[in-house]
Amino acid sequence: MADYYDLLGVSRDADKDEIKRAYRRLARKYHPDVNKEPGAEERFKEINRAYEVLSEPETRARYDRFGEAGVSSGAGAAYSDFGDMGFADIFESFFSGFAGGMGQQTGGRRRSGPVRGDDLRLDLKLAFKEAIFGGEKEIRIPHLETCQVCNGTGAKPGTRPRTCPTCNGTGQVRRATRTPFGSFTQVSVCPTCNGEGQIVEDKCEACGGAGRKQETKKLKITIPAGVDNGTRLRVSKEGDAGLRAGPPGDLYVYLFVNEDSQFQRDGINILSEMKISYLQAILGCIIEAETVDGPVELTIPPGTQPNTVLTLENHGVPKLGNPVSRGDHLITILVDIPTRISPDERELLEKLAKIKGERTGKGGIEGFLGGLFGS
Numbered sequence: 001m002a003d004y005y006d007l008l009g010v011s012r013d014a015d016k017d018e019i020k021r022a023y024r025r026l027a028r029k030y031h032p033d034v035n036k037e038p039g040a041e042e043r044f045k046e047i048n049r050a051y052e053v054l055s056e057p058e059t060r061a062r063y064d065r066f067g068e069a070g071v072s073s074g075a076g077a078a079y080s081d082f083g084d085m086g087f088a089d090i091f092e093s094f095f096s097g098f099a100g101g102m103g104q105q106t107g108g109r110r111r112s113g114p115v116r117g118d119d120l121r122l123d124l125k126l127a128f129k130e131a132i133f134g135g136e137k138e139i140r141i142p143h144l145e146t147c148q149v150c151n152g153t154g155a156k157p158g159t160r161p162r163t164c165p166t167c168n169g170t171g172q173v174r175r176a177t178r179t180p181f182g183s184f185t186q187v188s189v190c191p192t193c194n195g196e197g198q199i200v201e202d203k204c205e206a207c208g209g210a211g212r213k214q215e216t217k218k219l220k221i222t223i224p225a226g227v228d229n230g231t232r233l234r235v236s237k238e239g240d241a242g243l244r245a246g247p248p249g250d251l252y253v254y255l256f257v258n259e260d261s262q263f264q265r266d267g268i269n270i271l272s273e274m275k276i277s278y279l280q281a282i283l284g285c286i287i288e289a290e291t292v293d294g295p296v297e298l299t300i301p302p303g304t305q306p307n308t309v310l311t312l313e314n315h316g317v318p319k320l321g322n323p324v325s326r327g328d329h330l331i332t333i334l335v336d337i338p339t340r341i342s343p344d345e346r347e348l349l350e351k352l353a354k355i356k357g358e359r360t361g362k363g364g365i366e367g368f369l370g371g372l373f374g375s
Contacts, residue, residue: 003119003252004050004063011116012064012236012250016055023051066224066320067232067252114152114246117144120239122253126223128260132270132292132317134225141219141251144212144240150204152245154211159202164193171197212241221253226268226320231255262290268317268327275334276300291315291329298331306335 005012008022029035030044053059053071062070120143130137146152155161163169167190175186189195203209221235232254239249257265264271274289284302288295293315300310309332316327341349353359 002046004054006119007046007050008054019051019054023047023055027051062321064234067234069228069231070321115243116247117240117242117249119249120251122251123256124253125256125258126227127258128263128265129292130223131227131255131257132225134223134227134318134323136220137223139219139221139253140216141238142214142216143238143248143251145215145217146241146245147204147207147211147213149206150211152211152241152243154200154204154207154209156202156204161198161200164190164197164199166190166192167197169197171195211244219251223255224320225318225323227255227257228265228320229255229257231320263292265317266330268319270316270327270329271332272329273332273334274298275336276304278335278337281305281333281335289329289331300333304333304335306333308333 005014008019008026010018010022014022026047027044030040030047032041032044035044053063059071120141122139122141124137124139126137147154149157153161164171167173171190171193172187172195173190175188177184177186190197193199200209204211207213217238219235219238221233223233227233232252235251235253237248238251241248262272270292272290274287276285276287280287280300281304282302284304285300286297287300289298289312291312296312296315298310298312309330312329312331314326315329319325319327
């Protein structure tokens with residue numbers, strides 16, 4: 001799924017009215033009743049989903065912090081906020097891209113000022129406990145930064161870009177066509193300046209006229225407690241610098257958690273296994289269990305059966321966005337039945353078998369122990 005702000009074509013500080021206007025414009029363009037091109041209906045659903053999330057302050061805040069993972073419980077796109085658009089509105093919007101219908105011309109200059117930079121993605125692997133408890137993490141990210149020599153203009157210091165003589169700075173060339181139904185104007189990118197609206201004659205030597213340079217930057221980012229595979233973090237303004245000294249895009253960090261040899265994760269709960277002796281299972285005991293918080297005392301009740309699951313409350317994973325609330329640690333008990341015992345152990349166990357009235361055949365105590373544990 002593409003970034004919701006990019007889908008609607010709005011900046012990340014856009015207010016609710018800007019988001020609504022962008023949504024209505026795009027919804028008219030891609031509505032299935034108007035646009036029959038392949039993929040239009042899917043794009044229409046994506047636009048609706050983006051508006052559904054960004055139009056509500058609470059879901060927008062979760063999306064800004066955690067990305068899609070923060071709003072993934074939401075359903076697919078409903079055709080909301082579209083009921084007051086009649087087909088005449090859609091028809092008008094659909095044809096507004098032409099040059100004003102009968103003899104009218106479209107206005108609008110190609111934007112030749114600063115342009116926002118691209119967003120970047122970084123995949124980051126975390127240790128199991130890093131994902132549970134979070135913390136600071138140092139990363140290195142290669143990205144484009146505005147050239148400090150030419151301040152992003154691309155021109156050699158002491159010179160300036162000049163307006164393109166072909167398009168007069170609009171970045172577009174127009175060709176009028178007359179038909180029996182009126183005059184229409186076809187608009188295309190200026191071939192001289194490639195749509196920039198200006199030409200750099202003396203290029204900056206530091207950046208080769210690009211206005212930006214590739215640099216590797218060290219960053220410290222905060223990993224929230226409770227993140228999991230696929231969690232996305234947004235680091236504001238750490239993407240590529242924009243063209244013509246435009247503002248930078250954002251950096252999106254996708255998290256992937258390494259497996260642990262001792263613990264497994266099930267949502268906000270942690271799972272592990274613990275092996276105890278058959279005597280500890282019969283008599284009960286208090287032993288130390290390893291948790292992500294370190295050793296914790298665990299009470300084994302007398303007569304504990306194999307595969308019994310014991311719970312250590314509040315030793316699981318913190319809830320994402322609410323680290324005070326944690327899941328549990330569930331420990332599956334495995335009973336270790338020995339295959340060989342000493343003569344003294346055999347004598348004592350045979351006495352116990354007689355007390356309980358258990359028969360012991362060839363192999364002796366193995367049958368007794370099997371009877372105790374249902375095997």
